[in-house]
Amino acid sequence: MEVMSKTLIEVRNLTKLYNGGLGKPITALQDVNFSVAKEEFFTIIGPSGCGKSTLLNLIAGLDKPSSGEVLVNGVKINKPNPQLMAIMFQEHALYNWRTVLRNVEFGLEIRGVSKAERRTKALHYIRLVGLQGFEDKYPNQLSGGMKQRAALARALSLETDILLMDEPFGALDEQTRLLLGLELTRIWQETKKTIIFVTHSLSEAAFLSDRILVMSARPGRVKRIYNVDIRRPRDPNSDEVNHIKALIWNEIKDEALSMMKGG
Amino acid sequence: MRFKFKVLIFQFFILFLIILVWELTSANVSIIFLAPPTQVFPLLFNIWYYADILPHISITGFEILVSFGLATSTGLSVGFMLGTWKLLRTTYEPLLAALYAVPSVVWYPLLLLFLGLDVASKIAFAYILSFFPIVLSTIQGVSQVDVVLVKAAYSMGASKLTTFYKVIIPAALPIILSGISTGLALCVTGVIVGEMLGGIRGLGVLIASAATRFETARYFVLTILVIIIAFAVNYCGKIIERLGGRGA
Structure with a gap:
């Protein structure tokens, strides 16, 4: 299947420098190269501070690379393109003054979709993420998991081919995280999206992904890309999943340690 | 509902107690110092x-409205400008904060000198007080405003302007409104104090003149009016x- 699928996203020689404040620029990313196939679930994992989120922001067009480029369908990305990519953040980023329904409608509102149509779409995606009955609640009336569901519905409502997720379940407890992972798999299969998923959780990576990109500690580089050839539906506690977890952990261990020591 | 009713009872009780103490005290004190409620309330x-009195009340009200209107409109525009423009904010916010700490009364003699004893100096003084908060x-x-809220809006294709009025303003609204509410209270203080310190018309002028003439009952009536306005x-x-x- 992998061989036949066609490339959708291409990341070429991506480098990102930051002003460190002490005059010396910090290299957040260096010469990152990879490509993601259509309808693939692609995960980026690495020690915290390795530039995973920076990488995702560059792919999203929310930030400009110092050199290199991101191509989607062969076209260079230099600003956010909501027709092509929807993004979900670790913080739910919901608007507290809007109900769940109006939060989910936000992107469509910006796009200029008529009121009736955006309502229909929003309600559809609220149902898809299992939030029916909570349309008229405000974000601070929801639990952490429900907020992320609402944020997911908002991202899905844009009906883009690509979904970028920046540690979307990172702030949730383990059980909620596992449940949402299961649902994300279902939604991904139903909607046939291409997902780039950033995480620091080994279990999440092994359980969800088609391929896993392991990043090195700063400066962030591609250390290795793993194929996860486990049949779906997967069991999060199966030997195969645990085997992948162990492989990634071995790869990542020294990197995490060097980050911790401030190397 | 029952709880609210209880609170109301207690509030009236306190009011009644104050009036009672007032009445009892004034029975033993010269009327020059304290007019009894039985004389004030009628x-x-x-x-x-x-x-x-009425024309003076309307003058005071006019001063409050004008200074509050000016303070709100200029405060919001300057605030939005400095809030979104980091260079301006870093330059001027410390200055504004320092000026806010200056007791504004020190400006008043200057305002009287430049703007005269009438309405304008009161409006200017109240404006200074309420503009800062x-x-x-x-x-x-x-x-x-949380950057991720802004980032989310950009990622959904919102322009800078759209993001400003659909995200930044609503997100900042609770803090802005509490500033406006503080500004309104200080504006009333500014107008009354300004009138009392030196003026021609207005409730504060009447209070000051009643006090200096030892018209104690009149002084109390006017003071109660100010309390009601406040x-x-x-x-x-x-x-x-x-x-x-x-919002939050």
């Missing part, structure tokens, strides 16, 4: 008594703050 509820809270509200304004402030609703 005046307070006598419509004819207001024939000469409004501009400072607007700067704070706008500059502290309560009304405070209530308006609460309503303004509640407009912020669910």
Whole structure:
């Protein structure tokens, strides 16, 4: 299947420098190269501070690379393109003054979709993420998991081919995280999206992904890309999943340690 | 409901207690120092008594409205500008904060000198008092909006302008409104104090003249009027703050 699928996203020689404040620029990313196939679930994992989120922001067009480029369908990305990519953040980023329904409608509102149509779409995606009955609640009336569901519905409502997720379940407890992972798999299969998923959780990576990109500690580089050839539906506690977890952990261990020591 | 009723009972009880103590004290004190409630309240509820007071009340009200309107409009515009423009904010916010700490009364003699004894100097003084909390809270509200909210809007294709009025303003609203409410209260203080310190017309002028002439009953009637105005304004402030609703 992998061989036949066609490339959708291409990341070429991506480098990102930051002003460190002490005059010396910090290299957040260096010469990152990879490509993601259509309808693939692609995960980026690495020690915290390795530039995973920076990488995702560059792919999203929310930030400009110092050199290199991101191509989607062969076209260079230099600003956010909501027709092509929807993004979900670790913080739910919901608007507290809007109900769940109006939060989910936000992107469509910006796009200029008529009121009736955006309502229909929003309600559809609220149902898809299992939030029916909570349309008229405000974000601070929801639990952490429900907020992320609402944020997911908002991202899905844009009906883009690509979904970028920046540690979307990172702030949730383990059980909620596992449940949402299961649902994300279902939604991904139903909607046939291409997902780039950033995480620091080994279990999440092994359980969800088609391929896993392991990043090195700063400066962030591609250390290795793993194929996860486990049949779906997967069991999060199966030997195969645990085997992948162990492989990634071995790869990542020294990197995490060097980050911790401030190397 | 029952709880609210109880609170109301207690509030009336305190009021009654104050009036009682007032009455008892004034029985033993010269009328020059303290007029008894039995003398003040009949005046307070006598419509004819207001024939000469009413124009002054409307002048005071006019000063409050104009200075508050000016402070709100300029405070919001300057606040939005500094809040969104980091260079301007870093340059001027410390200056504004330092000026806010200066006791504004020090400017008043200058204002009287430049603007005269009449309405203009009161409006200017009240403006100075209420401008600062409004501009400072607007700067704070706008500059502290969570970046991820803005990033999310950009990622969904919102322009800078759309993001400003669909995300930044609503997100900053609760803090801005509490600044406006503080500004309103200070504006009333500014107008009354300004009138009392030196003026031609207005409730504060009447209070000052009643006090210097030892017209104690009149002084109390006017003071109670100010208290009523202050309560009304405070209530308006609460309503303004509640407009912020669910935002946070």
